[in-house]
Amino acid sequence: MGVLLAVLAHAVAAVAGPWVVRRCGVRGFWWLALVPAAVTVWAAVAAPGVIEGRPVVWAAGWIPEYGVSLALRMDVLGLLMVFVVAGVGALVLGYCARYFAGTPHRGLGGFAGVFVAFAGAMLGLVLADDLILLYVFWELTTVFSYLLIGFHAEERNSRRAAITAIIVTTSGGLAMLGGFVLLGAAAGTYRISAILAAPPAGGTVPVALALVLVGALSKSALVPFHFWLPGAMAAPTPVSAYLHAAAMVKAGVYLIARLSPAFADVAPWRPVVVAAGIATMVVGAWRALRRNDLKLMLAFGTVSQLGFLCVLLGYGTRAAALAGLAMTMAHAAFKAALFMVVGVIDHATGTRDLRRLSGLRRAMPATCAVAALAAASMAGLPPLIGFVGKEAAFLALTGDPVALGGVLAGSALTVAYSARFLWGAFGAKEGHAPTEVAHPPGAAFLAPAGLLAAAGLALGAGAPALNAFTAAYVGRYPPGPHDEPLALWHGLTVPLAESALVIAAGALLFRRWRSVPAFRFPLDAEHGYRVIMRGVDRAADQATRFTQRGSLPVYLRSILLALLLLPGGALVSGGPWPHDVRPWQVPAEPAVVALVCAAALAAVLQPRRLGAVVCAGVAGTGTATLYVLYGAPDLGLTQFLTETVTLVAFVLVLRRLPARFGERQVAGIRVVNALFAVAAGLVVAGVALAAVSVRTAVPESALYPQAAERAGGTNIVNIALVDLRAWDTMGESAVLLVAAVGVVGLIYGRRRPTLPRVGDATGPVWAIPGAPRIEEPEAVRDAATWLRGAETLSPERRSILFEVAARLLFHPMLVLSAYLLFSGHGSPGGGFAAGLVTGLALTMRYLAGGRYELAEALPLGPGVCQGIGLAVVAGIGLAGLAISGEVLRQAVLDARLPLLGEVHFTTSTIFDAGVYLVVVGVVLDILRAMGAELDRRVEREHEEVATA
Numbered sequence: 047m048g049v050l051l052a053v054l055a056h057a058v059a060a061v062a063g064p065w066v067v068r069r070c071g072v073r074g075f076w077w078l079a080l081v082p083a084a085v086t087v088w089a090a091v092a093a094p095g096v097i098e099g100r101p102v103v104w105a106a107g108w109i110p111e112y113g114v115s116l117a118l119r120m121d122v123l124g125l126l127m128v129f130v131v132a133g134v135g136a137l138v139l140g141y142c143a144r145y146f147a148g149t150p151h152r153g154l155g156g157f158a159g160v161f162v163a164f165a166g167a168m169l170g171l172v173l174a175d176d177l178i179l180l181y182v183f184w185e186l187t188t189v190f191s192y193l194l195i196g197f198h199a200e201e202r203n204s205r206r207a208a209i210t211a212i213i214v215t216t217s218g219g220l221a222m223l224g225g226f227v228l229l230g231a232a233a234g235t236y237r238i239s240a241i242l243a244a245p246p247a248g249g250t251v252p253v254a255l256a257l258v259l260v261g262a263l264s265k266s267a268l269v270p271f272h273f274w275l276p277g278a279m280a281a282p283t284p285v286s287a288y289l290h291a292a293a294m295v296k297a298g299v300y301l302i303a304r305l306s307p308a309f310a311d312v313a314p315w316r317p318v319v320v321a322a323g324i325a326t327m328v329v330g331a332w333r334a335l336r337r338n339d340l341k342l343m344l345a346f347g348t349v350s351q352l353g354f355l356c357v358l359l360g361y362g363t364r365a366a367a368l369a370g371l372a373m374t375m376a377h378a379a380f381k382a383a384l385f386m387v388v389g390v391i392d393h394a395t396g397t398r399d400l401r402r403l404s405g406l407r408r409a410m411p412a413t414c415a416v417a418a419l420a421a422a423s424m425a426g427l428p429p430l431i432g433f434v435g436k437e438a439a440f441l442a443l444t445g446d447p448v449a450l451g452g453v454l455a456g457s458a459l460t461v462a463y464s465a466r467f468l469w470g471a472f473g474a475k476e477g478h479a480p481t482e483v484a485h486p487p488g489a490a491f492l493a494p495a496g497l498l499a500a501a502g503l504a505l506g507a508g509a510p511a512l513n514a515f516t517a518a519y520v521g522r523y524p525p526g527p528h529d530e531p532l533a534l535w536h537g538l539t540v541p542l543a544e545s546a547l548v549i550a551a552g553a554l555l556f557r558r559w560r561s562v563p564a565f566r567f568p569l570d571a572e573h574g575y576r577v578i579m580r581g582v583d584r585a586a587d588q589a590t591r592f593t594q595r596g597s598l599p600v601y602l603r604s605i606l607l608a609l610l611l612l613p614g615g616a617l618v619s620g621g622p623w624p625h626d627v628r629p630w631q632v633p634a635e636p637a638v639v640a641l642v643c644a645a646a647l648a649a650v651l652q653p654r655r656l657g658a659v660v661c662a663g664v665a666g667t668g669t670a671t672l673y674v675l676y677g678a679p680d681l682g683l684t685q686f687l688t689e690t691v692t693l694v695a696f697v698l699v700l701r702r703l704p705a706r707f708g709e710r711q712v713a714g715i716r717v718v719n720a721l722f723a724v725a726a727g728l729v730v731a732g733v734a735l736a737a738v739s740v741r742t743a744v745p746e747s748a749l750y751p752q753a754a755e756r757a758g759g760t761n762i763v764n765i766a767l768v769d770l771r772a773w774d775t776m777g778e779s780a781v782l783l784v785a786a787v788g789v790v791g792l793i794y795g796r797r798r799p800t801l802p803r804v805g806d807a808t809g810p811v812w813a814i815p816g817a818p819r820i821e822e823p824e825a826v827r828d829a830a831t832w833l834r835g836a837e838t839l840s841p842e843r844r845s846i847l848f849e850v851a852a853r854l855l856f857h858p859m860l861v862l863s864a865y866l867l868f869s870g871h872g873s874p875g876g877g878f879a880a881g882l883v884t885g886l887a888l889t890m891r892y893l894a895g896g897r898y899e900l901a902e903a904l905p906l907g908p909g910v911c912q913g914i915g916l917a918v919v920a921g922i923g924l925a926g927l928a929i930s931g932e933v934l935r936q937a938v939l940d941a942r943l944p945l946l947g948e949v950h951f952t953t954s955t956i957f958d959a960g961v962y963l964v965v966v967g968v969v970l971d972i973l974r975a976m977g978a979e980l981d982r983r984v985e986r987e988h989e990e991v992a993t994a
């Protein structure tokens with residue numbers, strides 16, 4: 047459970063993060079840093095067992111039919127990445143407490159929450175033992191990084207960088223998902239540990255690996271996807287120190303390291319990784335040497351180092367893997383430290399441009415020392431871990447002149463830009479006065495960078511201890527001729543001479559850096575990306591102009607035309623028609639079907655809107671009658687109620703539309719619509735017949751009666767919705783709520799309804815802050831009758847029929863809705879039908895008394911009803927999942943109560959009550975949007991006319 051709790055702790059902290067920062071200010075970052083710090087301590091405690099070959103695992107079923115599971119596993123590689131992700135994350139969060147001090151930002155709480163959420167997603171990524179689960183965490187890191195990179199949303203560069211990053215990494219992620227599916231299908235499982243233990247073979251495996259590499263290379267910013275990472279430096283410096291040094295960009299490196307033991311020798315793995323890695327290392331280092339912005343220099347340096355890591359971890363030998371793990375730890379330490387140093391300099395001087403910096407070595411000696419230590423590790427100087435890792439890399443690549451030559455060239459450039467970074471940030475420049483330091487950094491501000499720089503020194507001195515730490519992972523590669531343990535001193539060897547050569551060449555390049563040409567590479571990936579995106583924009587614009595003409599009938603005809611050409615063409619060409627088709631099942635069916643067909647055809651041919659709506663309602667009512675004739679009274683009841691509510695909604699809207707359709711439609715388009723309708727109906731009927739005729743398996747519905755009996759009820763429809771398909775019903779309730787919100791948003795624009803409540807003379811109780819308040823009419827305040835809202839209506843708008851019906855039927859309808867709600871488990875009814883009955887009762891009150899009466903009928907706002915209902919639905923379903931592993935684990939209570947007699951109650955009734963509240967809220971939203979709001983607008987128009 048430890049691995050699960052580590053991820054869940056980050057999720058909880060992410061939710062609480064905005065509140066913590068708002069409550070504690072920037073000190074809240076220290077509190078949030080306790081979560082990744084605790085995970086780091088937990089990983090350190092579990093490390094001895096993991097190193098000895100006892101990984102920490104947790105698994106639960108997810109989609110067992112496809113072999114997909116919620117599986118987490120921390121082995122040696124996972125342990126190393128946990129130290130990187132959680133350890134560096136804790137230090138960067140502590141760094142944020144000083145970085146953001148004195149610079150208030152309204153979104154700082156949200157930034158903290160997203161930052162911790164990203165750390166949790168990255169932690170889940172490196173611990174996932176299922177390919178599909180890994181992909182889920184992979185895309186979560188993409189989304190969260192998009193939000194962090196675009197933190198300064200008011201700046202164009204920030205928005206552009208965030209969009210570029212999410213497009214590139216998401217596109218690669220989709221390709222990777224295809225590779226995961228192919229790989230899992232070839233292996234027969236998506237469990238990563240099982241795939242690595244028995245690697246699959248076959249023709250699809252190389253294709254799968256190629257797709258996986260697209261995702262890995264795009265995430266870790268390798269050529270040709272490298273251009274997005276330097277642009278992402280528009281993010282705040284803590285984001286760069288974490289996402290682009292220790293976390294996000296390590297995702298692709300981690301994936302290559304995870305799969306290399308099994309697939310390094312399978313084409314096209316090694317050629318692609320090595321070629322892309324060397325190209326990236328050289329290109330990134332070359333461009334870093336020419337930058338003048340310290341942060342941008344480190345960004346291109348990160349691109350270069352990521353290429354180096356991918357070469358080592360994807361090469362597929364034991365020596366290269368050992369060097370790759372050492373460099374992974376080194377890079378996380380020195381690059382995060384250097385980014386934080388840049389943030390310290392920026393805070394102290396107000397600039398990151400090395401052309402404007404001079405003499406900071408004397409003004410900020412501690413900062414200079416930390417930067418020198420981290421930059422020395424990046425350059426590969428002894429006795430730091432960077433030197434140990436690079437010497438091991440030179441030894442591992444011995445015998446491969448292409449790979450070794452590329453790595454030596456990139457390493458020399460790395461030495462050069464490391465030296466230029468130190469000189470540019472802290473050196474004294476001729477002709478420049480010493481840079482003024484507004485406020486020297488405190489110990490708390492510099493401490494996180496200092497700890498990481500010191501970690502590079504400690505890891506270098508303790509390099510031999512890393513051999514035992516990495517043995518379980520490195521041992522999975524085949525032995526080779528250059529397998530040597532990590533050590534600070536191997537004697538006078540060829541790799542040592544190569545290290546000395548690299549340092550000397552780098553020093554020479556630093557002294558002559560101005561002579562290094564800043565030429566454009568022949569293949570500019572960023573330019574190509576911009577060209578592609580402009581082409582996509584133009585194509586989308588042309589497609590939108592051609593297809594989105596603003597006519598709903600045109601869209602519907604296009605959809606129906608596709609239906610007629612594809613499924614219809616298949617049916618005409620020889621569909622599997624049944625041989626024994628009975629014309630009808632019950633004697634009354636032909637008459638009802640004829641009525642439905644006539645009503646549907648009349649709806650198309652009607653010149654008046656109200657007539658078309660009534661005909662459509664008749665067709666729906668006839669369909670409900672067919673349900674009843676076929677022995678489905680529950681479906682029939684729901685359909686009757688739905689048709690009634692829909693008819694009311696249509697009529698409310700028709701008040702603001704012309705009585706007749708457009709003249710063009712009346713002239714000829716109605717005939718075309720009728721032909722489309724008849725043809726589409728015939729195709730749908732043919733598809734239904736063909737589908738029934740080709741059934742070979744026993745339908746699942748045959749098991750419903752037994753399932754209903756086990757659930758303690760007899761109403762199969764309701765039991766299927768709230769017992770057997772509770773998870774689906776919860777999702778459908780959410781969709782219904784979203785649809786209602788969308789309808790209201792279209793009508794109200796940017797504000798919610800401002801309906802008054804009778805008895806409250808101060809104004810509406812549901813108005814948003816700053817919205818205009820509506821004074822309660824004096825007639826309402828003075829009225830003492832039950833239906834007081836009717837007193838606000840003008841005489842011509844009052845209906846004695848509606849008023850009498852409301853007085854007689856409102857309360858009986860509420861009683862009926864309560865009966866339907868609690869009896870749905872054993873007889874027709876349920877939460878949906880009960881909610882519709884209550885909605886019709888509210889509709890009656892509105893028709894009788896207008897918008898003031900609607901506000902009086904239900905004191906709760908629609909949002910409150912919908913929110914409580916969805917919370918009940920989700921809470922009951924998820925409570926069962928947490929307790930028993932099944933959504934809505936049902937409990938049955940049978941009791942004998944006074945007056946009521948035998949009572950049969952199930953916990954699914956509570957779930958049904960949540961559905962009831964959602965439906966009532968939706969109907970109330972529709973009434974207020976299509977009814978009360980339109981009434982308000984009519985009244986305002988009449989007032990304007992009267993005033994004029």
